[in-house]
Amino acid sequence: MISAKEALQRLKEGNQNFVNGEVKYKQFTHQERADLSGGQDPFAIILGCSDSRVPAEIVFDQGLGDLFVIRVAGNIVAPSQVGSVEFAAEHFSCPLVVVLGHSHCGAIQATIDTLVNPDVPHSSNLMSIVNRVRPAVEMLFQTDLKSDVDKLSKHAVRANVFASVNQLRHGSTVLENLTQQGKLMIVGAEYSLETGQVEFFDY
16 A cells, blocks of 8 residues: 555656656456456545536546546535545545546536526526535625626636635545544645646645
């Protein structure tokens, strides 16, 4: 088993491979797939957005069975996502969780649009996502960013990642205990659609 810092370094190196167009994992043999049928041993958990342009395994240049990936619009943290992270952290002893946001996120834009035009109706299902993102974005509406939509969107992506990281760190007894025991590290990151680069945030 590798440490959280080693897992983080492995992701950083994999992303650099992706950015450079030098990915290692392009094809898999029948035997490699068959070998994984008996179990999995992922080294990191990725809570990312459902956006089709941000597939974690490709972005981090990792193979089958390397990452336990949870994808939901806006990389939000709801009970099912928390439970999924808890499962992987406990059952596979994954030492690292990365909340991965990305530029030009549709869920972020939907939340901004809702705050700007509150009378425009949306489905209750979409609103369940928007309402998870809303607290992080609402705070930014109290600043000068409100007048600059592009800057507002960029800051909102990061604010939402920070909020999700905070919820995972403090919204689960299981994850909080693992973190306090030094068995788990939870970090945030942002993927750039333009460059392919993942920036990890320091806390």
